[in-house]
Structure formats: structure tokens, C-alpha cells
Amino acid sequence: MGGKYRITGNAYPRMRRPRRRRRIVFAVVAAVVALGLAGWGTVQLIDAFTGGDETTATAAKKARECEPVPVVSAAPPPPPREITVNVFNATPRSGLAKAAADELKKRGFTIGEIGNATEEYDKKVPGTAVLLGGATAHDGPFRVLGTQLTGTQLKTDTREGAEVDLIIGTAFTALSPKAQADTALAALSKPAPAPSGC
Template sequence: MTTLRTDSPAVRARSGRRPLPPIVFLLVLGLIAGGVWWNVFRQDAARQAEQDAACAEAEAAPQALDPATVSVRVFNASDQGGLAQSVADDLGARGFTIAEVANDNSGREVTGVGEVRHGVGGKSTAAFLALYLPGATLWQDVRSTQQVDLVLGPEFVIGESLAPDDVVNAALDDAEQASADC
């Protein structure tokens, strides 16, 4: 009988290696890379949220106004006599237009150093005036004018409660800088 002879080499026996360890290694490496990217995206989202919050706060900050364009009625809601006139004189010296000085007869209870009352049209004017009375609360009523009322409360102290012009200007500069950064 004749035997067939081929010139091809004999089939190599399969080695005992399995492809599983390299596949597991690649999967673990992929998970680590995915975790790093996830962390980067989360940090970017947090940074963007902080930036958006800062910009929203900057937009809500009071705008610098010429005090001569601000018409203020000063009311005394405390037991200290002459308080409204004293504050009106101080604000007038700073350039504000004083429309009226009287005791508060609105019946609304005022606590703290005071309250700045305003209508929808006077919101920015009230925010500007509130810079001069730190701790004052803003209260919106139904008036349609830009006139604001400064109602002095029982905790108001003559010579201490009104902010100096340099403090107000610094607050306005900070607000302007924050707005420019957005």
C-alpha cells in the first residue's frame, strides 16, 4: 500500500491557555477608565452649577443708582422720637431725595433695624437703598411707583445703623465685578 505523504507540518496541539485573564484585565481597565471619566464629568457639572449660582446671585445684586434719582419716604416705627428726621437729614446729605418724614402709621409691625417697602417698579431702587441699612428687610406692596419707604425699626441706632458710603460703594463694586465675571 501506498502512504500519502504531505509536506505540511503536523497540527500543533492547543496550548492550555485560556483567553479569559486578558479579557478580565481589559474589562477592569475599561471600568477604571469609565470611573475616571464619570468623576471628571461630575466635577464639571458641579463647577458649572456653582458658576450658575454665582451668576444668578450677581444678577440679583443691586445696581448702582444716582441717589438723587431715588425718592425716599422715611418713617419711624420705633419709640425713639426724631429718629426719622435724623435719618432723613443723613440720607439727604448723601444725595437722596426725601419726599416725606413721619411716623409709620401703616399698622405693619417692623422688627430689627428697619424695612424697605417698595412696589414692583421700585424693586431695584429698594435693593439699592437697602445697602445703606444693613439688616433691613425688603417688603413689596402694591404701589406702582418707584418711590420707596424706609421704615426704621426698634433696633435702629443713630450713628451706627446706616452704612458709610465707602461700605456701600465697596458692595456695589463687588456686585459689578461678580456680574462682569459671568
């Protein structure tokens, strides 16, 4: 060719448009992201206005069920002075019963007998202690005396009245610290609301 259409130089003109794959891929990705966000937003709005899977009545009922229910005990626990404690040592270590009885007396308990455990329990209490009392001891004396030491085992017999035996076991070292015992004792008179389970 000649004239104004004459080709000069080493480069030839492009006869087709350049490919635009990057723009197409970017446009597709942007559209997918936009659709995903729009769908997620729609679901959130639907849940916000309908309460998710719950109806309004169901949600209100659940809210009522989750309110703490106050615990009302049948009767307040007896004060320590009204509980007579017999202290028996079921371990080979001497002097434990006397020491424990003296400390319980300082804390306001009435002390009965002090001595070694009977053959039924002597050297046969592997834990901290056994609290032995009548059938009604669970309602008061066991709860009150249980604030003074941890890890006790509760047993009942045929006796009547509020007298309780504290049989010291081999794991016993000392009563709970007085401040800790006083806090636990005070909590018996002011029961906390029952857990709601929500």
C-alpha cells in the same frame, strides 16, 4: 568515653540547633509589609492612569461644570439720585427719621416725606427697618437702599413707580458706615461670578 572524645568540665555539648524564631517572625512581618506596599502602589498606579472611578470624558465634563459662570444682570441698578426715599419713624425715639433722611441725602438719595410711621407700622417694627415699595422695587430700589443698612425686611404694596418707604424699627441704631455702604453699592454694578458648587 575516652580519648579525644572525652568530656571534660561541667558543661555538656548542645545536641540540637538553637531555635531561630526571631528570624522567622521578622521574615514573615517583612514579607507582609512588602506585599502591602506593593498592592497599595499598584492601586495608586491604576488610579493615576485611569482617573480613579471616572472616565476621561466624565472628568472633562466635570471640569467644565466647575468653571465659574459669569452673572449677567438684566439691568444695572439705578443710581441713588433716581430713588426717592420716604423716611418714617416707627419707634418711640424722636428724631430718627430726620437723622436717617439727612444722612441718606448726603449719600445721594432723593428724600421725599419725613415723619412718623402710619398706625399700621407704628411701634410694630421689631427689626432694623422695613423697606416698602411697589412690585418693581425688588429689581433696583430695594437692592440699592439695602446697601445702606442691614437687617431690613422687604414688603411690597400696590404703588407704582420707584418711590420707596424706609420705616425705621426699634432695632435701628444708624445706617451702615459710608465706606461699607459704598463698597456694597459698587458691588451691585459688578456682580461676582456665580459659585460653581464644586
